[in-house]
Amino acid sequence: MALQVAKVAQVAGIAKEKMVVVAIPRGGVVVGRVVADKLGLPLGLVVTKKVGAQGQEELAVGAMGPDGRVVLDEALVGRLGLSKMDLAPQIKNAKLKMQSYKLKFKVKEYSMADKSVVLVDDGVATGATMEAAIDWLRHKCKVQSAKCKIIVAVPVCASEAYGQLAGLADEMVCLEVPEDFGAVGQFYEHFPQVTDEEVVGILQS
Template identity: 40%
Template sequence: MEFKDRRDAGRALAKALEAWRGRPGVLVLALPRGGVPVAWEVARALGAPLDVLVVRKLGFPGQEEYAMGAIASGGVRVMGEADAGWPVSARELEAVVAREQAELVRREQRYRGGRPPLDLAGRVLILVDDGLATGATMSAAVQAARAGYPKQVIVAVPVASTEAVQSLSALADEVVCLFTPEHFRAVGLWYQDFTQTSDEEVDRLLA
């Protein structure tokens, strides 16, 4: 399975979430930036409101594409189980956290503007991203969402590694994933067009 782009993936994912179309209390939360075009299609198809839940991956120094953990709104920090055995000093870790925290705040201010914090209590939350590699970023998102006392938390992605789906299944009430390749390697390999989503596109879709 290969998706043309994130919007195409969102339309396919929406079909798998059809049971939630028109149901009250459903809120689609995108993980910016790449999750926003996917989530926009899901929200449009389900007739549900769309918002963002800002999460930042904590990449290894010099190998930023590999996640050693993630942070999310509300002070949530999730670290990989094996991080203690990897060669990253406490000083290096805190430098990464400080940098990503600053970017998290910047994105929240830009994407949310003057809007108040989300009221998640009693709602069905559908957390959407363009794919899951390690699942660390989505794990932080689920924990941040749980802090708002929702009724249910559903993780929905077009593609993911088997390991990520297994780890998220222990955290979320449900995981909807269209494709778990046997040889996953990277999210972008399963898209014909995986051009980075810009702040401007996020602004336009949220508007």
């Protein structure tokens, strides 16, 4: 995947010294470290937290970015007949976990000035957390009056999410966009749960 990112950056005229790899924990950090090392780039974090539906926590109706901004799948929320008040407990819980992750992973602030961000995750199912990460990066660029580009790089992505994210990112690198998509893990031979401790270790390596 690193090779494809390098080719996309070259075609887009993005200089290597202006690039940084930013990964979404936890699984994205494993992939992000490989991409960063192969490209000889620094690795950073963008911590997002999925917002699940009440009683169906695994069903992502949106996600929260590092600054607490929440991006909701309005169509899905509407189909489920949910209101923002209904989601308040899940949003509050996401915010608490976000704060915990920031402390645990020692997330640092960094300048976005003239940066091209390679945003990495281990795969995309609904696109909720990736969309929240893009939203945060765009907002950060705007606040800092910075010119920056976002390259989304993932090994696999559900087709519906791919179309959505391709419209939000400046460039999209994805190795597989299968029509028959069940879960990210089905496209890996080995897909263990990545622990917080492993994330910390990878960031320190």
